[in-house]
Amino acid sequence: MARKLKEAELTTRNARTKLPAQAKPYWRRVDAEIHIGYRKGKRSGVWVVRWAIGNGYRQETVGNADDVTSVGTLTHDQAVRRGVEIVEQARKDEAAAAAGPIETVESAVRSYIEMRDARDSRRRGRTVKSDAHTRLTRHVLSHKIAAVKLHNLTPADVLAWQGGLTSLKETTQVRLWSDLRAALLAKDCKVKLPKRDDGDRDEYVETAREGQILTDAQVFAIVAKALEYDRDFGRLVSVLAATGARLSQVVRLKVSDFQPDISRLTVPTSRKGSQRNKLPSINVVLAPTVRDMLIEITKGRGPADPLLERNRAGNGRPLTRGAWKTASEMTKPWAAVLEAAGMKDSGIVPYALRHSSIVRWLRGTTPLDAAKQHDTSLSMIERHYGKFVRSSADDLAARMAISFGPATDGSNVHQLRTA
Template identity: 45%
Template sequence: MAKTLKEAPITTASARSKLPNGEYARRLDADAAIWYRRGKRGGVWFARWRNHGAGANYLQAPVGPANDVNDKPTDGLLTFAQAETQARQIVAKARQEAKAAAAGPVLTVRLAVETYVAERDARDSRRKGRTVRSDAGQRLRRYVLGQDKRGKQEAVPGAKLADVGLHALKESDLLEWRKALPEELKGTTEQRLINDLKAALNGAYAAHRERLDPTLPAIIKHGLKADKVDTDEAAPLARDNQILSAAQVGTILSAARAVDDEGKWDGDLFRLVVVLAATGARFSQIARMKVGDVQRAQGRLMIPSSRKGRGGKIASTPHPVGKDVLDALLPATTGRGNDEILLERWRSKQVRGSIEWERAGRGPWQFASELQRPWQEIRKRAKMPAVIPYSLRHSSIVRGIRANLPIRLVAALHDTSVPMIERHYGRWIADGLEDLAAAAVVPLVPSENADNVTVLRERA
């Protein structure tokens, strides 16, 4: 603001009532001021600040009508203190936007998410050897960016959040977006979506720190933090009916063998389910196993590490298995190179001009959804309608806990963390350690005849 700015007594209603019609100012800082304009029908507040960009020397914006009756807060009328606060906010926002625009195209949530989606799509395409759309990209397009009509899917408009500039992003923007998510959205899906958005915004901040406010990471953290569960009872990840005994796992494997034979899978389906049951590994890990990961002499399988987290993991984890598992995998290893994918399946294509299908070669398992249809047949034959493929992982973890293996070892074998094991499998940890805890029990309650006992003198 010009140094010759003449300030006027406008801080109280009484002082303003003595002023003739006109405009009067009070300095906010060296380049900005809160102004009061007095007219026949009352006074109004507005902010004016120096424009350091191209164009006019000064910019201004209305603040609101003035309370010229008294200095108490009134609906619709602003005291000097209220007007000053709003004026400072207006000036700060304008300067922030001007700074962001001067540094290049304005960085928005949409741009941050689009960049992140492109990176995830490229990464997943590189891993699968063909162009694919990542799960993260599909979620973010549907609930943030918006998407056009595709097949039977209706068009989805973009979220209001997408057009917010990162320089102006507030915690309330993120909370409003979360509140607007569909109620029928599963909790796990919602959390993955939130994690994807958080990664996109943090990635944008890391790439453009010089252009963004240093408080942005805190806004992202608090606006997208996980909700606390308001309950006194912990909700375990694994339900009781998903923890299978060894006999039940055997029933599942027998059913898988039968479905494999009937469906002419040539053992591909059976071997996949065997490895899932024997290791408790995730589908995505098993699908990447190589022939060389079957180490028959050592009696173990080498399980590739998951791609969760930020890296820094070992390439694979040894998992001891029995001779029965190694024998079941023998057809998949005999006569094959160590670098070939271990578990494959037949691919089919429709015969041109016919409704028939024919085999078109073999390839690796690609998606967990490929197991969905045969799994329906497996659990129907096993007469276990509620069991899911992930129950094999739950059961493997609980078997290790019940065998009193160190929790750290159970976590390492299943490529997860000790806190995760303790959080979701705490009940079975207590059950598995019951015998150890029982050995520590000592008599505490004195007998009724304790007063009649005579204590013998100790020897010198």
């Protein structure tokens, strides 16, 4: 290390032809710890790189020099760049090994699956597999990305994996990436993907939302048929429609969250996204019909009891009452309600109640108000409900328009007075 490096001229093909062949490489400094080397053979040479480790060096082959042909060979500058990459990768490997067992995408995903399974099992009171368990096992653990070490994972690896998911529904692809990203972040592995051209994606999302935007009459029909099908299910659907909240928020409601004297329901905010500067709850003013429905089911119950319950029984156990827990519990009754309401083949999902509520707010208030009331961001409103934001803005602008002459269409527009 202390010896002075005798540097050789290696930068050009002509300079290297003048060097005599020898077994040991000729060296040239890249930086204080990295040297690029050239081992001269009888016809052509090979690039090597070495770097300081302790009191010595570690050496690796870089590739063939472009002494005879340019095809599949490396110039001096290319060899330097590739040599530095080799050194950086080796240092990353060494640091990862020193930190303990080397984590891979597979080990990160398995840890995440274990956490999700445990969480869902606690919520249901029995051992279950989470929906993330099935998705990640089928689409990540079976893919070659699973073998990639976390410290080597690149955006290109993730994009290659995503490229194999194109046959899946867009929503499934989004959930898969959300699950995988959460698994990686839990291991402090951050992969920043390049921004996508979201033109097609936004078109898909807007079209999907359009098919799930219900008229008030459709919402009334679904609620009415849900109450006819089962009172417990009808109350759940009624609260979803009245609040525009996610199911994960509604199932966490307690009796104490209902304030009948002021017709208000305090809905807990979602656990999604960053919790920094996030309000713990959202106040929703209820219509008299929904208020009266909740008054009926909260009489004589404790403040910590679940607001919405359903009958539970199974495995020979007696009938009990318990809170709604997962979306899968809605699948069968929802299908029956749609059929009864004459919407069997409509493809309408329960989340349509949330979409419809957001659009209802957009038509009567500002995008910011709609975002706050529905526990989401303004950027999400603009991205997924842009058409309705523009429509709402046009309506508001029309109301604010002024005329400089008498109206010709019979509308109630006042002419500006002159002084």
